[in-house]
Amino acid sequence: xxxxRPEILFPLFAAVSGLKGIGPKTAALxxxxxxxxxxxxxxxxxxxxxxxxxxDTVQGADLPATLTVEVEIGQHRPARNKGGxxxxxxxxxxxAFQIVFFHARGDYVSxxxxxxxxxxxxxxVEFFDGMAQMVHPDHVVLPDEANTLPEFEPVYPxxxxxxxxxxxxxxxxxxxxxxxxxxxxxxxxVKREEWPGWRxxxxxxxxxxxxxxxxxxxxxxxxxxxxxLLAHQLxxxxxxxxxRAKPGVSSVGDxxxxxxxxxxxxxxxxxxxxxxxxxxxxxxEKTQRMNRLLQGDVGSGKTLVAFMALLxxxxxxxxxxxxxxxxxxxxxxxxxxxxxxxxxGVVLELLTGxxxxxxxxxxxAALARGDIQILVGTHxxxxxxxxxxxxxxxxxxxxxxxxxxxxxxxxxxxxxxxVLVMTATPIPRSLALAQYGDMDVSVLDEKPPGRTPVKTxxxxxxxxxxxxxxxxxxxxxxxxxxxxCPLVEESEVLDLTAAEDRFKRLRAVLGEGVxxxxxxxxxxxxxxxxxxxFVAGETGVLVATTVIEVGVNVPNASIxxxxxxxxxxxxxxxxxxxxxxxxxxxxTCLLLYQxxxxxxxxxxxxxxxxxxxxxRISEVDLEMRGAGDVLGTAQxxxxxxxxxxxxRQASLMAIAQDDARKLLQDDPHLKSARGKxxxxxxxxxxxxxxxxxxxxx
Ligand code: ADP
Ligand code: MG
Numbered sequence: 209x210x211x212x213r214p215e216i217l218f219p220l221f222a223a224v225s226g227l228k229g230i231g232p233k234t235a236a237l238x239x240x241x242x243x244x245x246x247x248x249x250x251x252x253x254x255x256x257x258x259x260x261x262x263x264d265t266v267q268g269a270d271l272p273a274t275l276t277v278e279v280e281i282g283q284h285r286p287a288r289n290k291g292g293x294x295x296x297x298x299x300x301x302x303x304a305f306q307i308v309f310f311h312a313r314g315d316y317v318s319x320x321x322x323x324x325x326x327x328x329x330x331x332x333v334e335f336f337d338g339m340a341q342m343v344h345p346d347h348v349v350l351p352d353e354a355n356t357l358p359e360f361e362p363v364y365p366x367x368x369x370x371x372x373x374x375x376x377x378x379x380x381x382x383x384x385x386x387x388x389x390x391x392x393x394x395x396x397x398v399k400r401e402e403w404p405g406w407r408x409x410x411x412x413x414x415x416x417x418x419x420x421x422x423x424x425x426x427x428x429x430x431x432x433x434x435x436x437l438l439a440h441q442l443x444x445x446x447x448x449x450x451x452r453a454k455p456g457v458s459s460v461g462d463x464x465x466x467x468x469x470x471x472x473x474x475x476x477x478x479x480x481x482x483x484x485x486x487x488x489x490x491x492x493e494k495t496q497r498m499n500r501l502l503q504g505d506v507g508s509g510k511t512l513v514a515f516m517a518l519l520x521x522x523x524x525x526x527x528x529x530x531x532x533x534x535x536x537x538x539x540x541x542x543x544x545x546x547x548x549x550x551x552x553g554v555v556l557e558l559l560t561g562x563x564x565x566x567x568x569x570x571x572x573a574a575l576a577r578g579d580i581q582i583l584v585g586t587h588x589x590x591x592x593x594x595x596x597x598x599x600x601x602x603x604x605x606x607x608x609x610x611x612x613x614x615x616x617x618x619x620x621x622x623x624x625x626x627v628l629v630m631t632a633t634p635i636p637r638s639l640a641l642a643q644y645g646d647m648d649v650s651v652l653d654e655k656p657p658g659r660t661p662v663k664t665x666x667x668x669x670x671x672x673x674x675x676x677x678x679x680x681x682x683x684x685x686x687x688x689x690x691x692x693c694p695l696v697e698e699s700e701v702l703d704l705t706a707a708e709d710r711f712k713r714l715r716a717v718l719g720e721g722v723x724x725x726x727x728x729x730x731x732x733x734x735x736x737x738x739x740x741x742f743v744a745g746e747t748g749v750l751v752a753t754t755v756i757e758v759g760v761n762v763p764n765a766s767i768x769x770x771x772x773x774x775x776x777x778x779x780x781x782x783x784x785x786x787x788x789x790x791x792x793x794x795x796t797c798l799l800l801y802q803x804x805x806x807x808x809x810x811x812x813x814x815x816x817x818x819x820x821x822x823x824r825i826s827e828v829d830l831e832m833r834g835a836g837d838v839l840g841t842a843q844x845x846x847x848x849x850x851x852x853x854x855x856r857q858a859s860l861m862a863i864a865q866d867d868a869r870k871l872l873q874d875d876p877h878l879k880s881a882r883g884k885x886x887x888x889x890x891x892x893x894x895x896x897x898x899x900x901x902x903x904x905x
Contacts, residue, residue: 212899213891219385220247220892228381229374240367246382247892250410251850252375253432254362257416260330260347261359265302272334275342277301278351279329281321287312295341296321298329305333305340326351360417379414386410389892392885393434394867403431424853430860433852437861439893440849441868442886444645446898448499449872451646456497456626459600461489461523465552466516472551473512480654481509487650488517488628492524492601498626501644503634504652505822506786507659510630513652514603515545517628522554522581526600529583531590535560535732536739537605540761541584543743549582559585559594562732603628632786633779634822636830638858641865653823662768662789664797664817675769675798676717683718683748688765690787691751694772710771711751718749727753763791773799774809778829781816789820808832830855 213221225235227246243249260276269275282297282304294309294317307329309317321327331345347357364375389406391398404412409431416422423429470477477485484502491498504510518528532538542558549556557571557580574580578597583589602625629647640649667675679689691714693707711725724738724747742750743762750765768788773781781799789795799813815828854861875883890898 214888216387216389217247217888217891219387220250220382221245224249224378227378229377234370234374237367237369241365246385249375249379249382250386250414252365252379253413253851254364254416255422256363257419257422258361258363259359259418260357260361262328262354262357265300266305266333266340266342267300267303269333271340272332274331274346275333276328276330276347276357278354279307279327281323281325281327284318284321284323286317303340305342307331307345308341308343310344320348328354328357330357360415362414362416383411383414389888390881390885392882392889393431393438394871397863397867398431401427401430403427403434406431406435424856429851430857433849433857434860434864435889436849436852436893437857437864438868438886439889439895439898440642441645441861441864442871442890443895443898445865445868445872448646448869449876451499452496454497454624456495456624457526457600458495459492459521459524459526459626461492461520463523465519465523465554468552469515469519469548472548475656477512478509478652478654478656480504480652481513484513484650484652485516487648488513489520491648492517492520492626497624498601498628499647500628501640501647501649502628502630502652503640503649504630504632505634505655506632506783507655507790508652509656510605510632510652511541511544513650514605514628514630515548517601517603518582519552519554521600521626522552524600526598527575527578527581527583527596528601528603529585529589529596529599530603530605531585531587532605533586535562535586536735538584538586539736539739541605544761545582545584554581555579556582556584559583559589561586561588563588599625601626601628603630605630632783634826636823636827636855636858638854638861639826639830641858641861642854645865645868658792659789660792660794661820662785662795662797664785664799666773666799666801666813666817668803669771669800670803672800675800676714679714679749679767679769680718682767683722687748687767687793688742688745688762689749689767689769690765690784691749692768692770692784693751693753694775706771707751707753714749714751722747723749723751725751761790762787764793766791766793766795768795768797769800770798771800772802773813774801774805776812778812778815778825778832781812782822782825785816785820 222245223235224230224238224243224245225232227249230238238244238249241252243252258274260274262276262278263269264277266275266277277300279298279300282299285295285297287294287310291311294312296307296309296317298305298307298321307321321329328347328349328351329342329345330347331342333340333342335341349356361372362376362379364372364379366372366375386407391405393403397403403409404427409428412421412428413432420426421428424433484504488498488500488502491500502510502513504513514530518530521528530541532541538558538560542556545556555574557574559568559571559575563571571580572594575583576595576597583596588594604627629644635643679691682689691710693710707725707727711723715723724742726735726738730738738747738750741747742765745764766788768785770776770781770784776784785797788797797816799816801809801813805813811828811832815825819825852860871882871886872878874880878884878887
């Protein structure tokens with residue numbers, strides 16, 4: 209990874225043990241807070257600050273507080289017994305108080321605070337027994353040494369075995385080694401925001417002069433946060449530029465297939481659907497490769513948009529593939545698209561891991577001949593022996609867990625086609641920018657009309673009997689329901705037991721044949737059969753673990769019961785609820801919970817009751833959980849920002865994206881002065897992926 213690192217950064221990537229006060233032992237401890245180089249120490253900023261400015265008196269201060277005063281030292285009252293308190297009476301300009309020591313040895317205290325002398329003492333003062341006292345002062349200095357006390361003392365995040373003093377000293381040494389770096393940020397932006405340069409910003413960030421300097425809104429913090437965001441966005445922009453630069457195929461459809469489907473649709477596409485279809489058609493027409501994200505809440509109608517894209521390449525004589533994350537979803541796509549494909553007169557086939565033997569061979573042969581225009585399937589569609597005649601478009605459905613890294617890999621696999629990724633998980637803009645910044649984005653922000661809102665209610669699971677009774681009536685009226693069983697942490701076996709128990713109980717009450725069951729460990733064929741019976745309306749209630757979470761579409765299902773709803777995350781609950789409210793019937797979602805609800809559980813469930821707006825829900829989710837959790841840091845490819853806060857600095861992320869894209873547009877190879885500075889930034893921020901892209905490009 210160090211290959212190509214600019215020399216100017218060498219001191220910042222040297223061994224931490226070379227810093228003042230840090231030996232190999234401390235260096236090892238520091239890795240616990242992800243400090244592996246002086247650079248990391250710079251990016252470990254103080255989280256608070258102690259005001260050590262000298263004041264006249266402790267009187268009138270809001271205790272407890274850390275205070276610094278000059279005192280005259282009075283009587284000593286050594287401890288009467290071992291381990292007792294050694295008290296020293298002192299007087300500041302206005303009042304008397306005590307300085308207290310425990311376990312003081314020998315003449316330590318009398319030397320530190322000689323009777324009758326004057327000293328400046330600094331430490332935490334509190335009330336005890338009606339008297340102000342300072343226990344174990346942090347600093348004791350002579351009055352003429354006042355200037356050796358910092359007015360403001362930074363407080364660093366620590367790890368066991370490393371003290372504040374060690375951190376402060378090492379940080380200060382790292383700052384001394386920090387070079388002046390040429391400016392990589394847009395000069396106009398720097399001017400407008402009144403930002404200091406990188407080195408000054410770092411220096412100031414380690415020497416906060418009061419709490420205002422700790423605020424994320426301070427120019428210093430904003431600047432340093434911006435650097436992190438810019439480095440990340442540059443990486444994404446480089447990936448984007450690289451994938452766009454590769455020659456793609458221009459697919460221009462003549463509209464003949466799409467017209468047939470539009471004419472046969474029983475509904476009118478929403479404006480948002482039309483806009484997205486247009487975005488995609490434009491992309492397909494260009495010789496640059498498409499790399500687009502289609503973001504739309506559950507039920508917003510992404511499938512139609514995807515299908516129109518597939519038809520466009522079919523019109524142009526090419527092939528398209530749509531990949532779903534699960535078998536169930538792939539089959540459902542097949543079922544919903546098959547009639548449309550017939551309207552259009554194109555051949556659509558399904559390919560999953562279950563295709564075997566002669567049948568699979570025949571499908572692959574047809575695909576290779578170009579007799580199949582549209583292929584729907586699971587990961588199986590990208591197996592090595594799957595060859596297309598003329599693949600032009602790959603659509604990846606419901607892949608919100610598909611991170612930047614995996615997308616880049618897809619490109620590396622030589623998938624030289626236009627790519628459309630669809631996600632049903634609305635995520636706040638800042639996160640979308642962070643995770644999908646390499647892509648262009650279309651948003652379905654409008655739901656098809658005629659949906660009745662889902663009524664959501666919170667019920668204690670003590671109400672279970674009456675819930676089951678209501679369910680019995682509803683099923684008798686021909687309504688269908690999902691019953692989602694609780695998640696049992698880290699145990700699929702327990703999940704299963706819970707689901708099977710519930711299944712048996714419901715079957716006992718509602719009758720044999722009325723209740724179906726699907727769970728993750730079922731043999732695939734049984735799962736399909738159970739799903740199929742529910743889709744056909746043969747079963748009225750489907751008991752399920754979260755396998756139904758994504759994508760499943762049964763318009764007649766109008767009741768969703770979620771057991772132990774408090775154990776699910778907000779986004780998951782939103783997805784689950786999205787399974788109902790798809791038809792014209794009034795739908796209900798019952799969130800059963802086990803009392804007492806804790807604060808977070810209550811917030812999640814009431815948020816869900818109050819709104820169906822996926823974006824609103826995702827913002828609450830982000831607020832409650834933080835970015836890494838919302839996206840799943842491990843898979844998201846999101847760096848862990850040390851300073852930037854995605855939740856509160858969304859606008860800064862947007863600026864960083866614009867900037868990064870513009871910089872690369874003007875200077876694709878980062879050759880200009882600013883481009884070179886940006887390279888240094890990438891190394892400084894350990895953006896190894898970006899560095900690879902530069903060295904390749
Ligand atoms: P999702 O975005 O969750 O994948 P789907 O594409 O599965 O949503 O669409 C959900 C349902 O809405 C489907 O039954 C689909 O036929 C229907 N639908 C899609 N677009 C419209 C529209 N413009 N008007 C009415 N119904 C629509
Ligand atoms: Mg879908």
